């Protein structure tokens with residue numbers, strides 16, 4: 475059944491591509507990119523169908539009975555994660571679809587690493603169209619209102635999940651027209667250098683390409699997300715509103731978002747230093763305490779800012795931390811954000827990347843901004859040990875351990891100063907009430923003692 479859906483989907487895509495060719499005649503490099511993409515999708519589809527265990531329904535990942543209070547049985551994983559869950563976690567990249575793509579202008583974070591970070595999301599029924607379509611808020615309106623929209627949509631989705639009868643699906647066209655109301659109206663193909671596209675990254679929900687904005691001559695990163703391929707498409711509203719409405723020096727700057735056929739394109743500041751993942755997974759690089767503190771400081775500043783605005787990132791990990799050419803660090807990847815407010819102070823959705831998820835989130839307890847602080851702790855472990863705790867275990871097993879056991883055992887592949895050990899302990903307190911806030915961590919002695927006022931120590935990392 476799922477195979478058939480995939481085939482239909484590929485067929486539709488090919489049709490769309492042919493249509494694009496006829497109607498718009500995109501320049502050659504863009505065509506090559508599109509063709510490559512279709513080939514990649516076909517490869518992925520094959521991998522998916524090959525890896526489905528015969529006993530499990532497609533896309534579902536049934537869990538054994540759990541010993542804890544909450545069961546993981548309702549969990550499911552994205553297609554990419556199902557396809558890759560049987561692969562060794564640090565397998566070479568040869569078997570991935572990245573192997574024959576355009577040479578990136580810089581190293582793309584290790585595909586095997588990224589692919590192993592199975593992003594777990596609840597399978598939710600599609601959201602309902604709001605009664606009045608004009609409820610959707612235009613791009614220029616107040617940030618809090620726009621964010622409320624995303625929160626309302628998610629709320630709506632949860633409500634839909636609770637009521638099977640209410641779970642009527644929104645058609646693709648309805649969803650597209652809703653999204654159309656929050657993006658900019660222009661066609662970015664008119665001002666982007668369509669011949670200059672170079673792939674620089676790939677996530678579970680997107681492709682990221684580099685090109686030039688001909689109006690300003692500046693380089694821009696273009697994150698392209700196919701509306702039809704999102705497990706929780708309502709989260710795409712996050713991609714539009716968060717970077718736009720919450721500008722901060724430690725958050726990647728967004729220039730605009732657009733709908734191009736069935737894709738959402740988000741144009742943003744190009745971060746040529748790449749992701750922190752490239753550094754932590756490089757066995758020849760060992761981050762010292764100064765470098766760790768100097769990376770944590772801007773991340774905490776971004777989190778403090780987001781949290782004070784009621785935004786939970788929900789996907790803090792080394793992949794979400796990008797480097798400027800200058801060595802400065804910025805937070806990115808806001809696709810999984812959620813809003814909390816006095817009316818809705820806690821969230822419940824199982825969203826994030828398994829090894830980085832906080833225990834209360836896995837346990838399906840109502841959670842708040844504290845989950846980001848836990849994930850930051852896991853990211854610090856990545857910076858010390860090269861990988862998060864339990865990374866040699868299957869995601870579900872790791873999640874069960876995070877949920878049920880004491881704070882993760884750290885390998886501590888090198889001795890750490892007491893300030894860092896304490897800092898980590900404050901981030902990875904199992905009880906969210908005992909966990910430090912981003913503001914508290916910014917004042918912690920580890921940051922005070924080790925964070926460098928300039929980023930010279932980080933520049934060394936990029937030059938290697």
Ligand SMILES: Nc1ncnc2c1ncn2[C@@H]1O[C@H](COP(=O)(O)OP(=O)(O)OP(=O)(O)O)[C@@H](O)[C@H]1O
Pocket residue numbers: 582583593674675676677678679680681682695697726742743744745746748749789793794796806807808809
């Ligand atoms: N502004 C940028 N400049 C340079 N590279 C970028 C930029 N944004 C993203 N990338 C690259 O593309 C990769 C994927 O981007 P991103 O993490 O936003 O996608 P995603 O689909 O949301 O991924 P995830 O699976 O982590 O949710 C990043 O890890 C990074 O290597």
